[in-house]
Amino acid sequence: MEAGLSWTDERVALLRRLWEDGQSASKIAAQLGGVTRNAVIGKVHRLGLGGRVKGAEVDAASAVKPAEVEKPVAAAPIPELVVAETHRPAPEFPTAAVPARPAATEAAAIPVSQRVTIMDLRESMCRWPLGDPTTPEFRFCGARSITGLPYCTHHAEIAYQPAAERKRDRRAAGFR
Structure with missing residues (x-):
């Protein structure tokens, strides 16, 4: 909207009449002059003007003739979704079970x-x-990390546990 134009009572009344007559926001903007389609839509919203008159007449030029109506096209099959993994898989460690260390001994195991x-x-x-x-x-920790991972061998064994082992640890701790 230009700086000199504003929503005067006359312009609002014309907007209301054109809107109730079923005119599009673009046509109303063109008839009012100096406002955009979005400005018309915003004003209609702020005024609380509801839907259009049900029997609003459509211009003969914009009416679609029955022969011009396209036949519905069969919907294309929806492609199967591909889920991308967002984490690294756990690295392979020796199969020998490593007993869990208490937190106090763990800190002592790493030289200061x-x-x-x-x-x-x-x-x-x-x-x-x-x-x-x-x-x-x-x-x-500061020890040498495994290439491509953020942790050393000891901490990687703690961080990356197989799912079955995690479930077993949760059950032992009293969680379900």
Whole structure:
């Protein structure tokens, strides 16, 4: 809408009449001048004007003749959905079961000299967090990581467990 034009009472009355007559928003905008189709739609919405008059006449030029109506086309078959995996599969580890270590022994198993802060962490280092992130003593494992994975062998065994083993661990902890 141009800066000089506004919705005066006369323009709103004309908008109401044209809308109730069944005119399209584009035609109303053209007749009002200086407003867009979207401006007309917005004003109709703000005025709360409902649907059109049921028996609104259609211009003879825009009417579709029965011979021009296209026959419905059979819908194309819907292709089968392909689900992309968004995670890496668990790496293969030796089949020997590794007993779970308590958290206290786990921290002691990693030498303090190998632990690193976020500033010292490199791509080839294990990113397993150790401790409380809100304390100054918080560090990452820092051991050599498995190529393509964020963790060292020890922490990868903890992070990537087969589904059956996870279910068994949950049942042992009292979850269903």
